[in-house]
Amino acid sequence: MALVLVPEVPLADWLAGLDAQMARSPAYFAGKPVVVDLAAVGPAPHLVAGLMDALTARAIHVIGIEGISPDVASPALPPLLAGGRTVTEGVIPDAPTPPPDAPPALEPSFLLLDQPVRSGQSVVFPRGDVTVVGSVGSGAEVVAGGSIHVYGTLRGRAVAGVAGHGQARIFCRRLEAELLAIDGLYRTADDIEPGLRGKPAMAWLEGDSMRVASLD
Amino acid sequence: MSKVLVVTSGKGGVGKTTSTAALGAALAQLGKSVVVVDFDVGLRNLDLVMGAERRVVFDLINVIQGDAKLPQALIRDKRIDNLSLLPASQTRDKDALSAEGVARVIAELRERFDWVICDSPAGIEKGATLAMHHADAAVVVTNPEVSSVRDSDRIIGMLDSKTAKAERGERIEKHLLVTRYDPVRAARGEMLKVEDVLEILSIPLLGIIPESEEVLRASNVGSPVTLSAPQSNPGRAYFEAAKRLNGEALPVAIPGEKRGLMSKLFGRRVA
Numbered sequence: 001m002a003l004v005l006v007p008e009v010p011l012a013d014w015l016a017g018l019d020a021q022m023a024r025s026p027a028y029f030a031g032k033p034v035v036v037d038l039a040a041v042g043p044a045p046h047l048v049a050g051l052m053d054a055l056t057a058r059a060i061h062v063i064g065i066e067g068i069s070p071d072v073a074s075p076a077l078p079p080l081l082a083g084g085r086t087v088t089e090g091v092i093p094d095a096p097t098p099p100p101d102a103p104p105a106l107e108p109s110f111l112l113l114d115q116p117v118r119s120g121q122s123v124v125f126p127r128g129d130v131t132v133v134g135s136v137g138s139g140a141e142v143v144a145g146g147s148i149h150v151y152g153t154l155r156g157r158a159v160a161g162v163a164g165h166g167q168a169r170i171f172c173r174r175l176e177a178e179l180l181a182i183d184g185l186y187r188t189a190d191d192i193e194p195g196l197r198g199k200p201a202m203a204w205l206e207g208d209s210m211r212v213a214s215l216d
Numbered sequence: 217m218s219k220v221l222v223v224t225s226g227k228g229g230v231g232k233t234t235s236t237a238a239l240g241a242a243l244a245q246l247g248k249s250v251v252v253v254d255f256d257v258g259l260r261n262l263d264l265v266m267g268a269e270r271r272v273v274f275d276l277i278n279v280i281q282g283d284a285k286l287p288q289a290l291i292r293d294k295r296i297d298n299l300s301l302l303p304a305s306q307t308r309d310k311d312a313l314s315a316e317g318v319a320r321v322i323a324e325l326r327e328r329f330d331w332v333i334c335d336s337p338a339g340i341e342k343g344a345t346l347a348m349h350h351a352d353a354a355v356v357v358t359n360p361e362v363s364s365v366r367d368s369d370r371i372i373g374m375l376d377s378k379t380a381k382a383e384r385g386e387r388i389e390k391h392l393l394v395t396r397y398d399p400v401r402a403a404r405g406e407m408l409k410v411e412d413v414l415e416i417l418s419i420p421l422l423g424i425i426p427e428s429e430e431v432l433r434a435s436n437v438g439s440p441v442t443l444s445a446p447q448s449n450p451g452r453a454y455f456e457a458a459k460r461l462n463g464e465a466l467p468v469a470i471p472g473e474k475r476g477l478m479s480k481l482f483g484r485r486v487a
Contacts, residue, residue, distance in 0.1 A: 115376065116418055117373075118369045118370060118372050118373025118376070119366050119367070119369035119370040119373065120340075120369075120370040120373055120374075121373045134418065135416070135418065137366070137369040137370075137373075137416070138362075138366045138369070138416075139366055139369070139370065140369075140373075153415070153416075155416075
């Protein structure tokens with residue numbers, strides 16, 4: 001699973017915003033695969049190439065691009081993806097457009113884990129909420145596009161709202177977390193009020209600050 | 217029906233080799249045919265703990281590479297007839313282990329023994345993953361301290377994802393063996409309590425081995441503690457653990473567990 005970046009024009013402004021976000025959580029993109037959606041940027045080749053260089057300079061690992069037509073794709077750019085599948089060349093140009101399908105059934109998007117998340121394991125689910133029926137071990141991490149629910153002890157890292165959803169929250173039955181993050185804002189264990197340790201707790205964003213409170 | 221058991225921990229020095237020898241000798245004394253296999257290629261110790269270091273001719277790597285047949289490499293224990301050792305090579309390293317070779321040797325051992333007990337090297341690299349790969353069950357050896365517990369958590373995650381059983385979608389049987397447990401220090405809060413270790417790792421408890429001079433002495437004279445001192449506290453604890461592995465339902469007693477003033481004064485500590 002990869003993170004998706006959606007650049008906007010003017011690119012300079014968008015990059016400045018990205019830099020601000022990266023300054024708040026420098027390791028956020030480290031080692032994570034990223035897909036860039038170019039729908040808003042358009043197919044202009046110099047813009048696309050410049051953007052790729054800018055992302056590479058920020059050590060963001062781009063594994064694919066989407067949102068532009070296949071004829072713009074070139075070997076110099078990352079492979080073109082669509083809907084999670086690689087688009088290969090050789091599409092028959094005259095192929096009739098498929099008839100519009102019935103509206104897709106509304107798929108609930110969540111991840112439920114019946115097992116504890118053990119030290120060293122990383123669960124990444126950018127599409128929605130993650131529920132863990134068990135504990136998240138020290139040195140483990142759960143990354144979710146939506147909220148994170150842990151029905152055991154949260155000892156590792158919980159990173160919620162990764163795709164820019166500041167309304168996401170983190171819930172746990174027992175708070176021993178090493179790090180809590182929502183939409184790029186984070187708190188390490190040292191910054192969490194000691195009185196909350198070992199308690200059922202919830203973390204959420206209020207404006208530009210993270211609040212953590214006991215659920216009892 | 218034969219069973220392959222891996223004794224593993226992640227962290228080094230917690231008592232994997234000692235526990236492998238003690239559990240192997242105990243199961244053999246309970247009448248099972250047992251082989252203990254040293255997977256710590258390059259840093260072999262099990263031969264010393266078993267008191268067989270002067271009798272090693274061929275080893276696991278020789279068998280894997282086809283230089284020797286399995287019966288040539290197996291060393292039968294002088295004290296118990298139905299206990300054997302397959303030593304590791306001291307002159308090679310873990311790269312000499314191949315997945316196919318290990319699979320072949322384990323399959324052959326399964327035909328000859330009731331219990332195949334694999335002594336895993338420390339770490340999470342090739343040696344450890346190959347030692348656990350064919351296991352039906354695992355004994356996770358943990359000391360009651362935070363670094364050992366976290367490393368064990370990591371290893372349990374690997375047991376649930378990297379073993380042949382996990383790859384087939386089955387569950388590997390996991391048992392927690394707490395070693396070097398000192399009731400006095402646990403009561404003082406200098407050590408994690410067993411209940412805290414259990415809460416963090418959430419796998420069934422196989423036994424608690426108390427910290428004891430007897431264990432050190434047994435290692436130094438090259439005899440598993442279940443052979444040299446079966447009536448000692450650690451000897452009895454290992455015997456009970458072996459019986460539980462064999463399917464007996466024995467309750468686990470926590471050594472020196474008394475609800476006293478000390479435990480009220482010092483609260484729980486967790487990782």
